[in-house]
Amino acid sequence: MAAPMRELVLNEARALAVFANGRLVDHRFAVSLICDDLPDMRFNRAYVLDAANLTAESLEEMTRDFLTPQLPFRMDIFLPIPPETEALLNRKGFDLTEDYASEMLLTRASTLLRRNPAVKVEKLSERFLDSFSTIIVKAYNAPPDMVATLVSIFRHTIPRALEHKGASLYLAFLGSEPVGSLYLFSQGGVAGLYNLAVAQSSRRQGVATTLMLRAIDDAQAAGDRTLCLQTGVGSFHERFFERLGFTTVARRKRATRKSAKS
Numbered sequence: 730m731a732a733p734m735r736e737l738v739l740n741e742a743r744a745l746a747v748f749a750n751g752r753l754v755d756h757r758f759a760v761s762l763i764c765d766d767l768p769d770m771r772f773n774r775a776y777v778l779d780a781a782n783l784t785a786e787s788l789e790e791m792t793r794d795f796l797t798p799q800l801p802f803r804m805d806i807f808l809p810i811p812p813e814t815e816a817l818l819n820r821k822g823f824d825l826t827e828d829y830a831s832e833m834l835l836t837r838a839s840t841l842l843r844r845n846p847a848v849k850v851e852k853l854s855e856r857f858l859d860s861f862s863t864i865i866v867k868a869y870n871a872p873p874d875m876v877a878t879l880v881s882i883f884r885h886t887i888p889r890a891l892e893h894k895g896a897s898l899y900l901a902f903l904g905s906e907p908v909g910s911l912y913l914f915s916q917g918g919v920a921g922l923y924n925l926a927v928a929q930s931s932r933r934q935g936v937a938t939t940l941m942l943r944a945i946d947d948a949q950a951a952g953d954r955t956l957c958l959q960t961g962v963g964s965f966h967e968r969f970f971e972r973l974g975f976t977t978v979a980r981r982k983r984a985t986r987k988s989a990k991s
């Protein structure tokens with residue numbers, strides 16, 4: 730059974746908050762994820778569930794979540810976005826980008842993708858913290874001068890995630906080399922898959938497929954009834970996840986503050 734969109738959004742926001750020592754503010758029509766330590770919009774965003782409810786006042790209310798210490802932030806706004814909301818965002822200094830994300834749910838078993846037996850998947854241990862976060866930070870296109878800072882922030886936040894009951898962090902190896910990451914976050918029967926990343930030099934060898942199939946098996950064995958993920962629209966990603974059994978159930982569009990850099 731499909732979970733309401735709000736449950737999926739709360740899973741993602743909680744997962745990232747656990748990962749990066751952040752916090753949530755629930756505005757009913759929207760949820761803010763604030764990670765003060767992390768100058769990265771992926772970890773500082775407001776999810777707007779109902780764009781028609783966005784008023785000048787509610788926008789102000791949300792913007793206040795990100796005022797200290799002047800974090801850049803973005804909004805992920807679920808479609809449809811009424812023209813009045815677009816006009817409001819524009820007036821209030823937000824750019825509605827052409828960046829769409831797809832909200833996907835596992836709806837069937839994967840028949841098309843196979844594990845690579847040469848890829849070994851292990852639960853992350855403290856010893857490999859830096860390798861794990863370096864793989865993620867680089868794959869998600871952090872500016873090169875920010876890589877070391879972000880990795881050192883994650884060195885402090887990920888140990889908390891390792892202790893969280895609902896969090897499973899996976900590291901994939903080819904031989905003895907750590908090459909891929911995945912984060913499974915389960916709460917209330919909903920499991921979300923985040924931070925899938927493979928080192929550039931190890932791509933197209935089935936590392937991501939092997940990681941995904943392992944985490945799906947683990948989530949199902951633990952009794953999670955809803956498996957979700959979010960991915961960008963317009964490249965191969967959606968198709969990759971469809972072949973793993975996922976179906977798009979909603980789309981969202983990104984808005985950023987005009988002055989902020991991504």
Ligand SMILES: CC(C)(COP(=O)(O)OP(=O)(O)OC[C@H]1O[C@@H](n2cnc3c(N)ncnc32)[C@H](O)[C@@H]1OP(=O)(O)O)[C@@H](O)C(=O)NCCC(=O)NCCS
Nearest residue numbers: 868869925926927932933934935936937938959960965969
């Ligand atoms: C997306 C990503 C995790 C894929 O990792 P990977 O280990 O290379 O993926 P796999 O080898 O398991 O690929 C399985 C299939 O996906 C498709 N695929 C993977 N990468 C592709 C690409 N760059 N272009 C087109 N198709 C691709 C192919 O069909 C591939 O099978 P094939 O190689 O037999 O044709 C990796 O490219 C990455 O880290 N990207 C940056 C971070 C990111 O986008 N993460 C996902 C966010 S939701």
